[in-house]
Every structure is written in structure tokens, then in C-alpha cells.
Amino acid sequence: MKGPWRIAAQLYWCGYCNVPLLEPKCGLCGEQGTSFHASPPKDVRPSFKRDLRIIRTVVAEEEGERAAQVLLPQGKLVLMNKVAYVDQADEVIVDGWPIGTLYFNPELSKWRFKLSAEGAARLWSEGEGYWARLEKVKVEQWRKLSRSDVKQGELPNQEGHYVYLVSSGGLPIGLAVWLSEGLKVVKVWRPQKPHVKKATASWSKALEANRRALEKAEARSRAFLKGVSREYLGPKIISFSGGKDSLACLLLCLKELGDLPMLFNDTGLEMPETVKHVEEVAEAFDLDLLKAEAGEAFWESLESFGPPSRDYRWCCKVCKLIPITRLLKQTYLKGTLTFLGQRRYESFNRARAPSLSKSWWIKGSLTASPINDWSSLQVWLYLMKEKVNANPLYRAGFDRVGCWLCPSCELAEFKLVEELHPELWKTWEDWLTRWARDKGLPEAWVNYGFWRWRQLPGDQKKLAERLGVRELVGSSVKVSRVGLTVSLTERSSLCLQEPLLEVMLHPPPDTSSLEALASTLGGARARKVMNALLIKGEGWSATLSVKGKLTVKAQSREEAEKALRNLVKLVARTLYCNRCGSCVVQCPVGCVELNGTIRVDPERCTGCGICNEVCPVAAYIAKEALKAVPFSA
Numbered sequence: 001m002k003g004p005w006r007i008a009a010q011l012y013w014c015g016y017c018n019v020p021l022l023e024p025k026c027g028l029c030g031e032q033g034t035s036f037h038a039s040p041p042k043d044v045r046p047s048f049k050r051d052l053r054i055i056r057t058v059v060a061e062e063e064g065e066r067a068a069q070v071l072l073p074q075g076k077l078v079l080m081n082k083v084a085y086v087d088q089a090d091e092v093i094v095d096g097w098p099i100g101t102l103y104f105n106p107e108l109s110k111w112r113f114k115l116s117a118e119g120a121a122r123l124w125s126e127g128e129g130y131w132a133r134l135e136k137v138k139v140e141q142w143r144k145l146s147r148s149d150v151k152q153g154e155l156p157n158q159e160g161h162y163v164y165l166v167s168s169g170g171l172p173i174g175l176a177v178w179l180s181e182g183l184k185v186v187k188v189w190r191p192q193k194p195h196v197k198k199a200t201a202s203w204s205k206a207l208e209a210n211r212r213a214l215e216k217a218e219a220r221s222r223a224f225l226k227g228v229s230r231e232y233l234g235p236k237i238i239s240f241s242g243g244k245d246s247l248a249c250l251l252l253c254l255k256e257l258g259d260l261p262m263l264f265n266d267t268g269l270e271m272p273e274t275v276k277h278v279e280e281v282a283e284a285f286d287l288d289l290l291k292a293e294a295g296e297a298f299w300e301s302l303e304s305f306g307p308p309s310r311d312y313r314w315c316c317k318v319c320k321l322i323p324i325t326r327l328l329k330q331t332y333l334k335g336t337l338t339f340l341g342q343r344r345y346e347s348f349n350r351a352r353a354p355s356l357s358k359s360w361w362i363k364g365s366l367t368a369s370p371i372n373d374w375s376s377l378q379v380w381l382y383l384m385k386e387k388v389n390a391n392p393l394y395r396a397g398f399d400r401v402g403c404w405l406c407p408s409c410e411l412a413e414f415k416l417v418e419e420l421h422p423e424l425w426k427t428w429e430d431w432l433t434r435w436a437r438d439k440g441l442p443e444a445w446v447n448y449g450f451w452r453w454r455q456l457p458g459d460q461k462k463l464a465e466r467l468g469v470r471e472l473v474g475s476s477v478k479v480s481r482v483g484l485t486v487s488l489t490e491r492s493s494l495c496l497q498e499p500l501l502e503v504m505l506h507p508p509p510d511t512s513s514l515e516a517l518a519s520t521l522g523g524a525r526a527r528k529v530m531n532a533l534l535i536k537g538e539g540w541s542a543t544l545s546v547k548g549k550l551t552v553k554a555q556s557r558e559e560a561e562k563a564l565r566n567l568v569k570l571v572a573r574t575l576y577c578n579r580c581g582s583c584v585v586q587c588p589v590g591c592v593e594l595n596g597t598i599r600v601d602p603e604r605c606t607g608c609g610i611c612n613e614v615c616p617v618a619a620y621i622a623k624e625a626l627k628a629v630p631f632s633a
Contacts, residue, residue: 004084005040007344007351009375012036013096018199019077019206020044020096022217022378028209037097037118038081043345043376044093046203047078048395055092055102058113062162063129070126071099071119075200079377082399086459088412090399091116095197104412106448106463111412113162117189120164120172125194130156132176132183133166139174145183167191207384214385217378221370222256225339228356228368229257232337237261237290240281242274243401244390245341245371247281248379251386252370253339254285263327263338265292267319268299269403271421277391290331292323297580304576305620306481307432307451310407314620319403322582322616325361329585335364342369345376361586361614396420407452414449441479444469454478483507484572484625489549499560501552503629505571508548513574516599521566523607535567542567561631566609568626569618573598576617583611 012033013019014026021033038044047055055078059068072078072094080090081098089103092113099119105112115123123129132153137145155163156178163183165174171191176183229236238253240246240262253260262285264278282289297318308315328336338359344351355372359365371379383390391401397416404417405428418425432446444467445451455478456464464472472479489502511533518526524537533544540554540563550567554560583592591604592611600611612618 008040009042018197018201022213027212041345044079044081067128088410121194130163225256239340249341262287263290268294292327294319301578317616505548519602519605569622572622
């Protein structure tokens with residue numbers, strides 16, 4: 001299978017009924033379905049009124065009003081399939097074939113439409129769209145063609161428009177961009193005729209064609225729920241995020257297991273529509289609503305952590321994991337079995353996730369997803385079958401529901417947030433602008449969403465280059481998020497009989513605060529001597545001056561490096577504690593207190609170090625700061 005995805009949903013198309021199928025045989029007419037043409041993982045979804053309005057408008061702008069009618073005729077189902085691009089992009093599928101890709105151009109801040117081989121064939125058969133017929137010209141991707149290479153055509157008046165290329169044989173063979181000097185070929189394909197289906201269709205028709213397949217999928221999921229529930233004797237809850245997948249999971253659980261408590265985690269960054277939808281669902285099904293709340297944790301942590309990014313997701317731990325853990329540990333002391341709507345076609349990480357797994361954060365707890373193998377289309381058809389309305393944000397244009405400023409979002413989604421809730425977006429944009437100004441970063445870092453990465457990936461680097469923002473381009477360019485710096489001094493040497501590591505910490509930590517946490521490092525003991533703090537651990541010792549000079553000695557290089565890493569975690573905790581409470585919740589002996597500052601009872605502390613492992617400050621800020629130290633491994 002081409003591309004990064006190694007899995008794809010098994011989907012088919014009934015040519016007679018002109019609807020998508022979840023199984024090879026149509027449940028309406030009994031005919032065998034044909035191939036469903038889409039890019040992996042084929043996690044297709046229905047297009048709603050807003051989606052269709054955008055597609056029709058953009059196609060009309062790109063190819064003409066009549067072309068929009070040809071590509072998107074009335075009475076046909078239109079599906080969308082997310083594909084890789086520098087921003088949001090979806091294949092638009094009609095009659096089981098992609099007619100083109102709707103994508104958001106970040107440079108122009110507008111939607112555009114790029115024809116596929118099928119889309120070009122349909123327009124050519126009706127004599128619509130912009131086209132150029134070539135004679136005896138070799139067409140290769142990225143090749144530039146002069147105007148003299150065009151023997152005949154219907155060409156646009158403006159540069160930047162797409163033009164499909166027609167061979168001397170009379171069929172479209174590629175796509176080019178119209179430029180002042182001619183054409184630049186951007187796509188090449190084998191000649192093909194259009195695959196237009198005459199039959200009209202509707203979602204009610206698609207539902208009937210797939211009803212039997214949905215009933216079989218429901219039976220499998222319910223059998224999974226029954227089996228897991230029989231084995232796990234502890235309390236059970238349903239996790240509900242407000243999204244379509246967790247809604248399908250909820251319906252399955254209610255059918256098989258009856259009423260269970262419903263858990264919702266309010267990250268403090270939920271869209272108002274989501275919070276309202278969660279409350280409405282709980283009321284409609286008369287369920288006990290367990291609500292974990294992060295409150296203002298995100299905003300209170302921003303100054304310490306800096307803005308989150310796709311490769312720096314501290315917000316998930318602070319706003320999701322910790323509030324949920326805190327609530328569940330208080331409510332269910334011995335753990336729970338949590339049912340959630342997680343699917344393998346959602347992301348690369350979830351593609352590898354099993355249907356049943358242990359929770360690392362909550363001892364004795366399990367998570368189970370009865371819809372792990374379901375496709376997005378399967379979920380939508382199931383909700384139609386059950387006559388249950390999903391979160392209204394889907395019909396407003398979102399294809400996912402979650403935190404409204406999540407760095408995993410695309411610019412197109414942020415534009416939609418700004419359109420629906422300008423006050424929310426202004427709050428975030430103002431904060432980002434101030435932070436960028438303090439760091440000496442260009443406006444483009446905010447305006448084009450480059451804040452979503454610490455180090456730009458390839459496609460974003462190319463975008464930055466096209467925009468002329470060269471200060472963000474380069475293999476070594478990385479925007480640091482944290483204020484803590486750790487720099488190695490010349491006195492350090494790992495070659496001595498007693499290896500020594502010495503670093504300067506900025507800002508310098510409070511020695512009294514560090515002394516209070518020393519016992520968490522395997523039972524280490526600390527005491528103040530003059531203007532320094534002496535710390536003694538098993539196989540190592542350290543001295544910290546009030547000016548931030550930290551000197552570590554150990555019996556081996558490995559011990560010295562390990563001790564330095566652990567000590568910097570403690571330093572970060574004393575400097576940037578955001579009072580999330582993860583250390584208090586996870587301590588197995590209850591020796592951690594959080595009253596303004598962190599305090600550990602050294603007499604009760606076992607030195608297990610769990611509090612250091614679960615602390616988001618230690619996990620992100622310390623780890624980021626330590627990257628400046630050239631460790632041996």
C-alpha cells in the first residue's frame with residue numbers, strides 16, 4: 001500500500017444503488033459492490049450542507065458554474081476523505097470515485113480545488129472547465145510547458161488557475177497551473193474515461209443498503225463488551241468526549257450493559273457547543289455525569305511551559321490525564337474499566353493501539369474500545385440508524401471535536417473557531433503575539449500557525465521559505481519553549497576516576513525548596529552548608545550553590561548522568577510547579593503535600609521517584625532544558 005498508512009478501511013461501492021458499502025454485498029439490491037476508490041486509510045465521512053456549499057463555491061470559482069453542476073450533480077452522495085497536505089485537505093468522492101481535492105491554501109488563506117483524473121474526465125466529457133490540448137509533447141510532473149505547446153484550449157485569464165491537459169488521443173492526462181510564461185505540470189495520470197453512475201442516492205438509501213452490516217458490527221461490539229465486562233469485576237464507566245465516536249460507544253454500552261456513569265473531562269478548552277452537547281446527552285439518557293475539570297490549568301501553565309506544539313504536548317497531561325486521574329482515584333479507589341470511542345483509523349498512534357489495554361496512570365484500571373475497528377463511515381451510519389444527533393460542530397464544518405486551540409488542528413480549523421467564537425480566538429492570538437514578540441519571532445510564526453511545532457517539518461519549512469520567513473528555516477532552527485537553561489562548565493569531566501559533571505542553572509533554584517524534595521531520589525538526604533546545599537544519594541553526591549552551580553560526582557559515568565537528569569527534574573519542579581496535583585494523586589504512600597509549594601515528608605517517603613515521573617514539569621521542562629547537555633547515551 002502506497003503512502004504512510006499501512007491499513008485502510010474495507011469499503012465498497014454499489015454501482016446499482018450508487019451508495020457506499022461496509023460489506024462486499026449490497027443489503028438493498030443484493031448486487032456485489034465494486035472497489036471504493038480513495039486514499040488510505042479511507043476514513044471517509046459524509047459531507048454536510050456547509051461542506052457542500054464550500055465545495056460548490058470553490059469549484060465554481062476554479063472551473064466555472066457549469067463545471068460545479070457537472071462534478072456535483074443533485075441527488076448524489078458526496079463523501080470526504082482526509083488526505084495529507086500542508087493544511088486541511090479532503091478528497092471529494094462522488095459515485096465512488098474522487099473527483100478532486102478540496103484544500104485550504106495557507107498562503108492565500110482560502111479554499112481551493114484540485115481536479116483528479118476522474119474529475120478532469122467528467123469535465124472533458126461535458127466540455128467544461130479550463131483545458132489545454134497538447135500535440136506531441138511529453139508530459140512529466142513539474143515540467144514547464146510553453147504557450148506554443150498548447151494547440152487548442154479553454155484557458156483562464158488569471159495566473160494560478162488549474163488547467164487539465166488533454167493528449168492528442170483526446171483524453172485528459174494531467175493537471176497544470178497556468179502561469180504567465182505557460183504551464184507548469186503538477187500531476188500526471190493515465191488516460192481514463194469518466195465513471196459516472198446514473199442512479200441517484202440518499203443517506204436513507206445508504207443506511208438501508210448497510211443495515212445488515214451495521215447490525216453485524218453492533219453484535220460483534222456488544223459481544224466484546226460482554227466478554228470484557230464479565231472478566232473485569234470492578235466498577236465500569238463510559239468516557240464521553242462529546243465527539244461522534246464516543247457517542248457510538250455510549251450507545252453500544254447502554255444497549256449491552258445498561259446505564260453506567262458517563263465521564264466527561266472538561267479541559268477548559270472545550271467549545272461551548274461541546275459542553276452543551278455533553279449535558280444534553282447525559283440528560284437525554286438519564287445518566288450520572290462524572291465531570292473532571294482542568295479549570296484554568298492551561299492558562300496558568302502557559303508562562304512556564306510556553307505554547308504547546310505537536311512535538312511538545314504538555315497540555316494533554318495537564319488538562320486531560322491529570323484531572324481524569326484525580327477524579328477517578330478519588331471516586332474509584334481500586335480502579336475502573338473505562339469504555340471509550342477510540343478507532344484505529346484516526347491516527348498513526350491509534351492504528352497500533354489494541355482494543356483493550358491497561359492504564360499506566362491508574363493502577364488496576366483498563367480501557368476498552370468496542371469500535372476500535374470501525375471506520376468513520378460506519379460510525380456515521382450507525383448514528384443515523386439509531387436516530388441520534390451528533391455534536392452540532394460537525395455540521396458547522398469540523399471533522400473532529402476537541403480542544404479548540406489544539407496544535408494538531410489545521411489553520412482551516414482555527415479560521416472556523418475564529419468565525420464561530422472570535423472572543424476565544426482573540427484571547428489565544430493575543431497571548432501568542434506577546435510571547436512571539438518577547439522571543440523575537442516574526443509575525444508569520446503566529447499568523448501561519450508555525451507555533452504548532454518546535455522545529456518545522458519539511459512541508460512547513462517549504463511554506464516558510466515561500467513566505468520569505470527564512471529565520472524559521474534550517475535544520476538547527478528550533479524555538480525553545482522553556483525558560484530553564486542548563487549549560488555545562490569546562491570543569492566537567494567524565495574521564496576522571498570519580499566522574500564529575502558541573503552545570504550552571506538559570507534561573508537558580510531555591511535551595512530550601514530543593515532540599516524538601518531530595519528524598520524522592522532513592523531516599524537521598526540533603527543538608528545546607530554555608531551558602532550551598534549538599535545532597536547525598538546512593539553512588540553519587542551533589543552540591544548546589546545559591547547562584548545555580550550544580551556539581552555532581554559519582555562512581556561511574558552512568559551514575560553521574562542519571563543523577564544530573566534526576567536533579568534537574570527536581571530543579572524544574574521547584575521553579576515551575578503549576579500545582580496540578582499529579583504528585584499528590586500518584587504518591588503510593590501519601591507523603592506529598594501541595595500547599596502553595598511542594599512538600600515531601602522524608603520520614604514516610606520511600607524514594608520511589610514516582611512523583612518525578614508523573615510531573616509534567618519534570619517530563620517536559622526538565623527534558624527540554626537537558627537537551628543542551630551532551631550525554632553519552
